[in-house]
Amino acid sequence: MRDFLRAYPAEAKLLAVLVLLVAGLSVASPEFLTLVNITSLINNNAVNLIWAVGLLVVLIAGGIDISFAVGASVVQYLVVSALIGMGGGGWAVGIALAMAFGIGLGLINAGLIHGFRIISIVVTISTFNAFFGLLMFFTSGKSIYSLPDWLSRPIYLWELQTEIGWADIRLPVAVMAVCLFATWFLIRRTTTGRQLYAFGDNPEGARRAGINIWLMQAIAFGWCGMMAGIAGLMQAHITKEVVPNALIGRELDVLAAVVLGGARLGGGRGSVLGCVLGVALVAVAQNGLNLLGVSPYAFKMVVGIIILAAISTSNIDLAAMLAPKRRDRK
Amino acid sequence: MSDVTDLPPAIRFSKVSKVFGGVKALQDVAFEVGQGEVHCLAGENGCGKSTLIKIITGVYQPEPGTEMELFGERLSAITPNVARQMGIAVIWQDLALFPEMTVAENIAFETMLGNRPRFVDYGALRARAEAALARLEVSLDLDARLGTLPIAQRQVVAIARALVSDARLIFMDEPTASLTQAETDALLAVVRTLSARGVAVVFVSHRLAEVLEIASRVTVVRDGRLVGVYPTAGMTQGRLTELMTGKTFDHQVMARDTSADPVVMEVAGLTRRGEFRDVSFQLRRGEVLGLTGLIGAGRTELAHVLFGMAAPEAGRIVLGGREVRFASNRDAVAAGVAYVSEDRLALGLIQPQSISDNAVLSVLRRITGASGLMSPKRQEDLVAHWVRELAVKIGKPGDAVSTLSGGNQQRVVLAKWLATEPKVLILDCPTVGVDVGARAGIFRIVRELAAKGLAILLISDEVSEVHVNADRVLHMAGGRIVGEYDPRATTLEALEAAVYA
Numbered sequence: 162m163r164d165f166l167r168a169y170p171a172e173a174k175l176l177a178v179l180v181l182l183v184a185g186l187s188v189a190s191p192e193f194l195t196l197v198n199i200t201s202l203i204n205n206n207a208v209n210l211i212w213a214v215g216l217l218v219v220l221i222a223g224g225i226d227i228s229f230a231v232g233a234s235v236v237q238y239l240v241v242s243a244l245i246g247m248g249g250g251g252w253a254v255g256i257a258l259a260m261a262f263g264i265g266l267g268l269i270n271a272g273l274i275h276g277f278r279i280i281s282i283v284v285t286i287s288t289f290n291a292f293f294g295l296l297m298f299f300t301s302g303k304s305i306y307s308l309p310d311w312l313s314r315p316i317y318l319w320e321l322q323t324e325i326g327w328a329d330i331r332l333p334v335a336v337m338a339v340c341l342f343a344t345w346f347l348i349r350r351t352t353t354g355r356q357l358y359a360f361g362d363n364p365e366g367a368r369r370a371g372i373n374i375w376l377m378q379a380i381a382f383g384w385c386g387m388m389a390g391i392a393g394l395m396q397a398h399i400t401k402e403v404v405p406n407a408l409i410g411r412e413l414d415v416l417a418a419v420v421l422g423g424a425r426l427g428g429g430r431g432s433v434l435g436c437v438l439g440v441a442l443v444a445v446a447q448n449g450l451n452l453l454g455v456s457p458y459a460f461k462m463v464v465g466i467i468i469l470a471a472i473s474t475s476n477i478d479l480a481a482m483l484a485p486k487r488r489d490r491k
Numbered sequence: 492m493s494d495v496t497d498l499p500p501a502i503r504f505s506k507v508s509k510v511f512g513g514v515k516a517l518q519d520v521a522f523e524v525g526q527g528e529v530h531c532l533a534g535e536n537g538c539g540k541s542t543l544i545k546i547i548t549g550v551y552q553p554e555p556g557t558e559m560e561l562f563g564e565r566l567s568a569i570t571p572n573v574a575r576q577m578g579i580a581v582i583w584q585d586l587a588l589f590p591e592m593t594v595a596e597n598i599a600f601e602t603m604l605g606n607r608p609r610f611v612d613y614g615a616l617r618a619r620a621e622a623a624l625a626r627l628e629v630s631l632d633l634d635a636r637l638g639t640l641p642i643a644q645r646q647v648v649a650i651a652r653a654l655v656s657d658a659r660l661i662f663m664d665e666p667t668a669s670l671t672q673a674e675t676d677a678l679l680a681v682v683r684t685l686s687a688r689g690v691a692v693v694f695v696s697h698r699l700a701e702v703l704e705i706a707s708r709v710t711v712v713r714d715g716r717l718v719g720v721y722p723t724a725g726m727t728q729g730r731l732t733e734l735m736t737g738k739t740f741d742h743q744v745m746a747r748d749t750s751a752d753p754v755v756m757e758v759a760g761l762t763r764r765g766e767f768r769d770v771s772f773q774l775r776r777g778e779v780l781g782l783t784g785l786i787g788a789g790r791t792e793l794a795h796v797l798f799g800m801a802a803p804e805a806g807r808i809v810l811g812g813r814e815v816r817f818a819s820n821r822d823a824v825a826a827g828v829a830y831v832s833e834d835r836l837a838l839g840l841i842q843p844q845s846i847s848d849n850a851v852l853s854v855l856r857r858i859t860g861a862s863g864l865m866s867p868k869r870q871e872d873l874v875a876h877w878v879r880e881l882a883v884k885i886g887k888p889g890d891a892v893s894t895l896s897g898g899n900q901q902r903v904v905l906a907k908w909l910a911t912e913p914k915v916l917i918l919d920c921p922t923v924g925v926d927v928g929a930r931a932g933i934f935r936i937v938r939e940l941a942a943k944g945l946a947i948l949l950i951s952d953e954v955s956e957v958h959v960n961a962d963r964v965l966h967m968a969g970g971r972i973v974g975e976y977d978p979r980a981t982t983l984e985a986l987e988a989a990v991y992a
Contacts, residue, residue, distance in 0.1 A: 164634070353608040356594065359589045366587035371571075373606050429591035 196328035207333035215345040215388025222381035223361035223428025224281035226358025228289040230412035233393030263390020271382035314399040363426025499563030521962040531706035535926040578659030588636030595620040623651040643674035671786035755946040761806035765968035766792035781961030798830040799823035827914035847888035877906035898929025
């Protein structure tokens with residue numbers, strides 16, 4: 162327990178807050194702790210979480226990406242247009258294309274950052290505008306409503322009829338689970354992932370140790386782009402349409418959730434668990450406000466306050482508070 | 492310090508020259524280190540030490556004609572990879588570690604290198620880290636986040652990391668600059684262990700006492716040329732300083748009797764829990780009061796209270812006859828206290844900004860014109876005045892402070908505080924990271940300022956510095972003033988014995 166607190170202080174604190182929030186809402190609202198509500202929360206946040214783990218990798222490597230949500234819109238448009246052009250396609254082709262286009266956009270970011278030595282926030286604000294501008298220009302803002310049949314048909318992985326309606330888990334949740342596992346595996350279990358942490362932690366130290374800096378940027382932004390592409394396809398699957406300006410603005414919500422989850426702006430720290438908790442906390446808070454009948458106009462304000470509270474208390478060391486005294490090993 | 496003479500030397504370089512854009516950084520230097528030897532590379536900043544290290548480790552290529560030999564093998568060119576494979580490691584002053592990662596990962600980081608992804612074997616990683624620490628005869632918590640460790644232990648981690656990559660010769664760049672005496676002793680013990688196991692260590696250090704204590708030979712470089720190689724047996728600090736600077740310094744005590752001068756600052760019973768207790772002293776006009784003691788004795792904490800950065804829990808500070816309570820250091824500055832902090836690089840200067848902007852930072856209100864906006868003319872005059880007064884060697888006032896040498900940076904910090912026209916000047920370790928030669932210049936300024944009537948509290952952990960330059964010396968230990976000495980009546984050896992006891 163104390164080891165967990167020591168290794169993941171931000172995550173542990175977040176978990177405690179989330180548990181309190183869930184307990185409070187369970188008492189305050191009878192609808193909250195129902196299968197229908199919980200499963201719909203999970204279904205509705207799958208896309209955010211896929212984005213979150215993509216962004217996590219960039220943050221760990223010491224960068225930031227503002228362009229991924231817009232990038233997801235670009236990928237949606239490209240993939241769906243390509244699928245329609247080839248007369249339909251299927252899931253395998255669709256996902257492969259989404260990943261490929263997403264990686265492509267990510268590599269554009271990485272190339273600009275590494276090639277011209279510009280900091281990532283400047284590059285991705287530029288590509289955020291460039292991607293969105295190009296998308297709006299070439300599509301004239303027109304949406305695509307007639308998706309291939311396989312893409313727009315909801316796929317239920319699990320369902321159950323309850324007294325208050327159907328509870329179900331849909332395809333994007335499974336895709337999300339795979340993305341979470343893959344990201345966890347990359348950053349915790351592979352040497353590449355540990356190099357990403359090291360690079361984000363101390364870029365000069367990493368360079369001197371002999372880490373390939375270009376490779377680090379390419380993997381971080383490529384991974385983020387790939388996740389953005391997958392998330393974009395899932396979003397099209399869920400909404401059954403492609404609207405070019407539907408996703409713009411989501412990047413800041415995701416960024417806030419990831420930072421809430423303990424990822425450090427500046428690199429070297431962050432975990433998949435933190436992403437899950439960060440996204441969950443924001444989602445549960447909004448859901449709770451909704452169930453309690455609070456005006457939706459207040460949501461953003463409350464989310465803002467939560468994030469401020471979390472960040473400003475992040476210096477409190479929970480492990481030190483729980484430890485009776487310093488324990489010396491051996 | 493094993494004397495294994497039948498093995499070829501770890502490093503044998505001769506006729507080393509290096510030219511940067513027409514400037515000769517190194518001329519015909521020779522450098523030799525035996526296997527398992529503890530060697531010291533001494534010289535002032537800019538003498539070519541770092542250039543030499545960078546040539547040996549393959550970062551720079553020397554001029555043609557340089558003869559290079561590592562562990563008996565003649566080499567025509569060295570790349571960083573070759574140097575690493577030959578077992579040459581450098582521990583830079585900034586250590587180049589990863590504070591967010593664990594101790595084990597930092598030590599065995601090499602196992603995670605390479606462009607092809609592999610699975611991390613945490614078991615093997617820990618085993619290698621543990622083995623490296625065992626070779627150093629040190630035990631550390633392998634799972635602790637490196638950032639939570641004190642600097643001294645991080646240094647041990649950096650050494651262990653060099654061992655994991657099978658280093659046979661380790662350069663240590665200013666390894667003790669930020670260590671306490673006890674930590675330095677522990678580090679020296681680790682170095683002896685390394686040496687006994689056949690790993691050569693080259694110390695690059697300003698702290699001459701420890702160099703003489705641990706190294707068997709010292710190579711002195713000055714202005715890019717080899718001065719000579721000397722055994723440390725029979726070498727004194729004074730002689731070494733002369734060799735490094737090419738000048739002779741008199742270690743004559745400067746103390747004067749100031750007991751008749753008016754008291755500027757009086758401190759009585761000053762206490763701050765966990766930091767210092769019942770501190771009382773008087774500081775007189777024109778006096779240089781030395782305050783020495785080991786790191787952790789509470790010296791800097793005391794300075795922070797005198798400068799209004801922390802509030803005392805008990806006791807009083809009387810300044811110019813009136814009791815003062817500082818709510819912040821702004822009050823202290825207004826009352827005529829100036830503080831030159833220990834960490835000049837981080838706290839004293841804004842490195843990327845210009846010399847001129849740094850120098851006027853503490854007196855922005857004084858350089859505003861009638862309009863309330865900054866007057867470039869007044870700024871220029873003020874900066875010109877202090878550059879002249881303190882003999883700061885600068886190119887243009889508009890150059891970044893980071894382009895200056897340590898000694899000149901320290902002068903800019905001084906200028907910044909002297910511009911506030913203080914009555915009391917607190918100098919906290921003013922010579923950390925400053926060359927021996929430049930130190931004399933700084934103390935000359937300190938004496939001149941005192942002669943003009945400024946009361947100066949000189950904090951230093953180098954006992955010889957306060958012995959030579961202070962009128963009176965206070966010894967602080969465990970948060971209390973434990974002794975007061977008159978340098979004219981006390982020998983340096985006696986004072987050192989008291990402080991390092």
